[in-house]
Amino acid sequence: xxxxxxxxxxxxxxxxxxxxxxxxxxxxxxxxxxxxxxxxxxxxxxxxxxxxxxxxxxxxxxxxxxxxxxxxxxxxxxxxxxxxxxxxxxxxxxxxxxxxxxxxxxxxxxxxxxxxxxxxxxxxxxxxxxxxxxxxxxxxxxxxxxxxxxxxxxxxxxxxxxxxxxxxxxxxxxxxxxxxxxxxxxxxxxxxxxxxxxxxxxxxxxxxxxxxxxxxxxxxxxxxxxxxxxxxxxxxxxxxxxxxxxxxxxxxxxxxxxxxxxxx
Amino acid sequence: xxxxxxxxxxxxxxxxxxxxxxxxxxxxxxxxxxxxxxxxxxxxxxxxxxxxxxxxxxxxxxxxxxxxxxxxxxxxxxxxxxxxxxxxxxxxxxxxxxxxxxxxxxxxxxxxxxxxxxxxxxxxxxxxxxxxxxxxxxxxxxxxxxxxxxxxxxxxxxxxxxxxxxxxxxxxxxxxxxxxxxxxxxxxxxxxxxxxxxxxxxxxxxxxxxxxxxxxxxxxxxxxxxxxxxxxxxxxxxxxxxxxxxxxxxxxxxxxxxxxxxxxxxxxxxxxxxxxxxxxxxxxxxxxxxxxxxxxxxxxxxxxxxxxxxxxxxxxxxxxxxxxx
Numbered sequence: 142x143x144x145x146x147x148x149x150x151x152x153x154x155x156x157x158x159x160x161x162x163x164x165x166x167x168x169x170x171x172x173x174x175x176x177x178x179x180x181x182x183x184x185x186x187x188x189x190x191x192x193x194x195x196x197x198x199x200x201x202x203x204x205x206x207x208x209x210x211x212x213x214x215x216x217x218x219x220x221x222x223x224x225x226x227x228x229x230x231x232x233x234x235x236x237x238x239x240x241x242x243x244x245x246x247x248x249x250x251x252x253x254x255x256x257x258x259x260x261x262x263x264x265x266x267x268x269x270x271x272x273x274x275x276x277x278x279x280x281x282x283x284x285x286x287x288x289x290x291x292x293x294x295x296x297x298x299x300x301x302x303x304x305x306x307x308x309x310x311x312x313x314x315x316x317x318x319x320x321x322x323x324x325x326x327x328x329x330x331x332x333x334x335x336x337x338x339x340x341x342x343x344x345x346x347x348x349x350x351x352x353x354x355x356x357x358x359x360x361x362x363x364x365x366x367x368x369x370x371x372x373x374x375x376x377x378x379x380x381x382x383x384x385x386x387x388x389x390x391x392x393x394x395x396x397x398x399x400x401x402x403x404x405x
Numbered sequence: 406x407x408x409x410x411x412x413x414x415x416x417x418x419x420x421x422x423x424x425x426x427x428x429x430x431x432x433x434x435x436x437x438x439x440x441x442x443x444x445x446x447x448x449x450x451x452x453x454x455x456x457x458x459x460x461x462x463x464x465x466x467x468x469x470x471x472x473x474x475x476x477x478x479x480x481x482x483x484x485x486x487x488x489x490x491x492x493x494x495x496x497x498x499x500x501x502x503x504x505x506x507x508x509x510x511x512x513x514x515x516x517x518x519x520x521x522x523x524x525x526x527x528x529x530x531x532x533x534x535x536x537x538x539x540x541x542x543x544x545x546x547x548x549x550x551x552x553x554x555x556x557x558x559x560x561x562x563x564x565x566x567x568x569x570x571x572x573x574x575x576x577x578x579x580x581x582x583x584x585x586x587x588x589x590x591x592x593x594x595x596x597x598x599x600x601x602x603x604x605x606x607x608x609x610x611x612x613x614x615x616x617x618x619x620x621x622x623x624x625x626x627x628x629x630x631x632x633x634x635x636x637x638x639x640x641x642x643x644x645x646x647x648x649x650x651x652x653x654x655x656x657x658x659x660x661x662x663x664x665x666x667x668x669x670x671x672x673x674x675x676x677x678x679x680x681x682x683x684x685x686x687x688x689x690x691x692x693x694x695x696x697x698x699x700x701x702x703x704x705x706x707x708x709x710x711x712x713x714x715x716x717x718x719x720x721x722x723x724x725x726x727x728x729x730x
Contacts, residue, residue, distance in 0.1 A: 143528045144525070144528035144529050146528075147524055147525045147528045148525065151514060151517060151521055151525060154517055154521065155514065155516050155517060158516045158517070158557070159516070228510065229510070231472075231477050231505075231507075231510065232510070232511075232512040234476065234477055234495060235475060235476075235477070235500065235503075235504070235505055235512075236500060236526070236529050236530070237497035237498075237500040237501050237529060237530060238529045397479065398479040399479075400477070400478070400479075401417060401478070402472050402477040402478060
């Protein structure tokens with residue numbers, strides 16, 4: 142247990158070494174929220190309802206998504222491809238500590254830090270903008286919301302690991318990852334709720350893992366899903382977790398056999 | 406036996422790519438693969454507490470062997486056993502007893518002081534507090550780095566960083582230590598300190614050490630036994646002294662003359678390798694060294710004469726270049 146705490150501590154210490162970098166990263170996140178926020182603000186200045194969403198529902202969705210994304214999409218696993226290609230993976234393989242566990246600990250550190258800052262930022266924004274937001278008070282719904290976030294987090298962790306493990310076979314790890322970012326931002330529902338999309342695209346989005354990163358937890362929070370959709374969502378996302386977990390394990394085992402521990 | 410290696414082979418598949426974007430495209434469709442035999446059928450045993458030097462030119466397979474022994478690489482074929490474990494399985498019980506230090510690799514957190522990495526390793530290796538403090542104090546004393554523990558790693562000099570790397574690798578007091586070019590890039594003073602440290606560590610802890618180096622001095626001063634490897638094959642395995650007898654086909658006559666003699670006169674004695682009056686260096690076949698010396702004393706104005714063994718470095722160079730042919 143203490144090793145995990147030490148890694149979390151070191152991860153924080155590392156961020157604090159580069160305060161400016163961290164602050165600018167947070168500024169970027171705030172700007173991103175504001176852009177999307179004001180876009181929707183402008184749309185709702187014309188009408189009361191849009192695709193079945195009221196202004197307060199959409200603004201809640203946008204603001205809350207920026208908090209949820211720090212938990213689900215905040216990750217340190219981005220650098221795994223480079224770690225493999227530069228041969229730094231050797232440092233992990235030589236120590237009696239599983240590589241996956243190391244990144245889980247690091248991610249917890251990263252997520253907690255970003256989460257704390259996001260909560261503070263959103264609170265400040267709330268007092269400036271005074272948006273009409275929707276507060277969910279139903280405990281059961283909040284528990285489902287929490288479960289959906291945890292599932293999304295695990296799902297994204299393995300998704301990101303798999304992209305990192307491409308590094309065993311190719312030095313070009315950033316091109317496929319960048320492509321996945323573009324697709325993911327869209328299908329995760331970071332910019333808008335996915336159910337305003339045309340029916341066929343919406344249907345496909347629910348089969349993909351991306352919608353369970355942001356869209357699904359937020360819809361759970363807003364309590365806009367009928368019970369069968371709720372169960373279906375949990376079933377599909379858990380199936381994806383099992384699939385991606387197995388895939389990550391297999392790639393890891395196969396990758397280690399071709400790993401060449403290259404030097405710099 | 407602490408380490409047993411039997412018929413170990415490690416082959417790599419590499420593909421060649423033409424430069425440029427077009428080259429990338431063609432390599433996607435049609436790839437030319439090439440098999441590199443990094444390690445080609447080697448066998449050796451190492452006993453507990455032995456300090457063995459592994460020497461060979463760049464690309465000889467030294468590092469690949471160490472990586473196979475420490476479980477980083479999956480051997481193509483052959484048998485490897487270290488402390489009774491199969492390295493590639495990387496069981497925790499195995500990893501807790503070994504360390505691999507690579508002169509060109511760092512495990513220290515670049516942006517944090519070195520002490521943070523030591524603390525992390527303490528937790529990872531599950532070292533009790535008292536033992537950690539004792540080992541750390543001992544290593545810090547030996548390497549004289551107390552003042553640097555809290556300095557950000559990126560601000561340390563190469564030599565200082567190498568010392569910290571060693572501490573990070575030794576904090577769990579490994580029974581088997583693999584050192585890959587531990588003195589690379591260090592100045593002569595630091596090289597000597599590093600050598601002294603390795604020697605005293607070996608004596609103090611009775612740990613088994615396998616060391617690779619480009620520098621003959623490292624091996625000469627540290628290892629009683631050397632394994633010479635080239636093109637993935639072992640050329641010699643044994644005592645350093647015996648290497649000289651086995652491979653040196655000549656001896657060196659070092660002469661000081663009284664009066665000048667034209668260089669071509671020495672031809673009948675042996676091969677003139679250096680002439681800087683009054684000093685003359687002549688190579689003669691091993692078996693004929695006594696005769697040659699007698700001849701010299703008789704026919705030349707010799708003031709002083711010594712029969713010497715050739716330099717180990719020269720012998721090894723000869724071994725490698727004859728292996729090329």
